[in-house]
Amino acid sequence: MTSSSIERDPCANCGKVPPEGEQYYWVVAPFPRLDYYFVCKECSPHFEKITFIDEILGGPTSIRESQPIGTYIRWNHDQPVIYYSKFPITFGERTFIQKPENSERASLDFVQQRIADSVIDLQQLPPLADFPFIEDFEIILIRSKVSNLPDSQFGQYKLRFRSRSHGTLACLLYSPIKSSYSSHFEGAYGTLELPYFDFDQGYKFLLFEDDTFVYVLQGGDYNNDEFDIWFKVDRQHYYACWKHILALAKDVPIDY
Numbered sequence: 036m037t038s039s040s041i042e043r044d045p046c047a048n049c050g051k052v053p054p055e056g057e058q059y060y061w062v063v064a065p066f067p068r069l070d071y072y073f074v075c076k077e078c079s080p081h082f083e084k085i086t087f088i089d090e091i092l093g094g095p096t097s098i099r100e101s102q103p104i105g106t107y108i109r110w111n112h113d114q115p116v117i118y119y120s121k122f123p124i125t126f127g128e129r130t131f132i133q134k135p136e137n138s139e140r141a142s143l144d145f146v147q148q149r150i151a152d153s154v155i156d157l158q159q160l161p162p163l164a165d166f167p168f169i170e171d172f173e174i175i176l177i178r179s180k181v182s183n184l185p186d187s188q189f190g191q192y193k194l195r196f197r198s199r200s201h202g203t204l205a206c207l208l209y210s211p212i213k214s215s216y217s218s219h220f221e222g223a224y225g226t227l228e229l230p231y232f233d234f235d236q237g238y239k240f241l242l243f244e245d246d247t248f249v250y251v252l253q254g255g256d257y258n259n260d261e262f263d264i265w266f267k268v269d270r271q272h273y274y275a276c277w278k279h280i281l282a283l284a285k286d287v288p289i290d291y
């Protein structure tokens with residue numbers, strides 16, 4: 036989760052390219068025609084740092100100062116990266132196939148084969164007992180805006196898996212907020228036979244459960260098999276979290 040494209044850009048104030056490994060700072064631009072820009076460490080004290088207002092649905096609102104770019108350290112950095120090379124059928128693909136109007140576009144044999152091929156290969160994973168257990172797991176809907184730019188508007192609510200002690204653990208592409216362009220989403224559930232899987236640019240997400248736990252894996256680029264985030268949650272608690280967030284989302288008006 037580094038921003039390599041930003042790392043090679045010159046500082047917007049002094050024009051120098053910061054040395055390798057040096058951070059960039061997200062600041063309020065001094066010209067009205069610009070909203071914000073990125074400056075080097077040396078220039079950063081002369082500017083106001085971008086800050087965010089984070090609003091959690093049904094929860095607290097807080098102010099957060101932007102962190103220097105290029106300093107992301109994952110909460111579980113002492114754990115090895117998992118290499119899982121299977122590419123299960125995605126949730127989006129399954130949803131598409133299930134729609135009656137699309138039934139003729141995917142042959143039954145093909146769909147059945149994709150589903151059969153999705154079975155979790157435990158050989159490629161560490162022992163499930165080694166997945167760190169997140170006791171204070173919660174599911175939240177959160178929206179943010181920049182607090183020190185007058186034109187900043189709240190974006191859509193995003194769904195996050197979170198822990199009070201570790202912060203954001205993982206995120207999902209779908210959310211239960213009603214939307215005029217996507218179908219209603221009622222939770223990410225998967226089994227060892229048919230896991231929940233999805234990917235997008237710079238993102239991949241795998242989830243399955245056994246009798247006791249729900250196992251979550253998240254990685255970046257879907258062109259590789261690396262999952263750097265992995266943990267487990269109590270299954271009953273996980274289900275209760277979804278029930279809670281679905282109830283909260285029900286009262287949010289349709290957006291966009």
Ligand SMILES: [Zn+2]
Pocket residue numbers: 046047048049050051074075076077078
């Ligand atoms: Zn500079």
